[in-house]
Amino acid sequence: MKLGADLRGFCERLGHDFAQPDLLIQALTHPSMASPTRGDNQRLEFLGDRVLGLVMAEALFDADRDAAEGQLAPRFNALVRKETCADVAREIDLGTVLKLGRSEMRSGGRRKEALLADAMEAVIAAVYRDGGFDAARAMVLRLWHSRIASVEADARDAKTALQEWAQGRGEPPPEYLELSRQGPDHQPVFTIEVRLSGGQRAQATAGSKRQAEHAAARTLLEQVSAG
Template sequence: MKLSADLAAFAARIGHEFRRPELLVRALTHASISTATRPDNQRLEFLGDRVLGLVMAEALLAADRAASEGQLAPRFNTLVRKEACANVAREVGLGDVLKLGRSEMMSGGRRKEALLGDAMEAVIAAVYLDGGFEAAKAVILRLWGDRIGAVEADARDAKTALQEWAQARGLPPPAYTELKREGPDHQPIFTVEVRLETGETEAAKAGAKRQAEQAAAKALLARMDGT
């Protein structure tokens, strides 16, 4: 089997030459277009998630030999969460080569964060099965690049951090309210407000409700820490 020109270009972008091209094809095949003879990427996604986790755990341990487990865990979560995988997928143009069914394609599947993140994990698994752990590690470290060194020393989920801030001051957990949803169904924009019992609020917009909540929490925490 020989890769098509667009898949060969994608393989070059991620930095791996496939000896078994069918693995890459499977990694890029969404369930919406799979058949009995054309399997989807879900099993590869499962494997790729584990490979990514091991590589990131190793990288973080090597980057900070003095960090405790409590410090390493949030950094790890920042690097392996679906949003991070989707961002890497966008950078290498994965959405352009993702194989989708017509309905999924019409609903904007090539831009959906969950689909991109899942497919990125599947691609990692394809590299692992094709070239082994060292090949997968090299691809991951290349694609994640500066993210590993730049991850905040105390990187925490912003919503969790804000809740801890509130609890430390005897306040109940912050309340989140969806203020607005704009745009088409396949590409919505959410506006979310976070409010403390003491009245302070911040609002943020994002393409996913969870991202908007995180952004609002981060903004409010930064403001409260500065007061």
């Protein structure tokens, strides 16, 4: 099976040349496009999630040999969560090569976080099945490199800490509002505002909602802590 120009370009962004192109096709096929002769990516997603988890666990274990399990666990969770997988998928423009049914295409499936995250995990599995664990690990470490380097060591992320601060004062949880979304679908920029019931608020801008929410929470947490 020969891949079209769009999929060859995607393989270049992945950094993996498939010996079995049908694995890549299956990884990119959403259930809405499945048929008796064309499988979807759900089984590969299941496998890819486990491959990603092992690569991340090993990378974090080797990167900080003094970290306790309580420090490693939140870093691991931040790296393998669906939001992170979707962010990586956007960076390599995975949405443009997804094979979607008409209903999903009409509803903006190429931009949906869940679909992008699932497909990213399926692609990891496809690389694993095609080239083995070393090939999958090399690809994941390359695509996740900056995230591994910058993942926070603190066991509590900023959103959790801000929520605990509010709850400790008998206030409801913080509210997060999307103020704007700009840029192309494969490289969006979000501006998020976080508000507390007491009127305190802060804004932040980042390449994903999750990153912007965490940045806004961190800013507001610093404000209320200083006050």
